[in-house]
Amino acid sequence: MDRTARRLATRVSSVLLTALVLVACGGSSGSGQSAPSTCAPTGTALTLAAPSLKFDTDCLATLANEPFTVKFENQDSGTAHNFLISVAFSPGSDVLFQGDAITGVNTVTYDVPALAAGTYSFECSIHPSFMHGTFIVASAPSGSPA
């Protein structure tokens, strides 16, 4: 009788362990779906390129409360792309800036009004599902010249 109870206890604890391991793995393996990228602003002259139906970066950053420029190089011959910034990467979220589409190969520089600090989304409104990234607006790191 005592042995059976012991076995049962061992069994229960190993089931619990397995469950814990599964939960731990499940928690971290969700990163396949858009773990937010991060980057820090280095100025207000941004560059972005679109080679072969994607952007060349998944994170752009600019300084808060300062107008900035985005030099956008569409390298896709015969394909139109644009650049927009929205509050979040989801349909229907507020668009803060939308640049005119250009057909590659071509380069345009967008003048974008100042934005408040925050984390936004940038995307090509024509191909948002595979052309999008994180847009970070942040204050200059302390200690850097104003």
Ligand SMILES: [Cu+2]
């Ligand atoms: Cu596009």
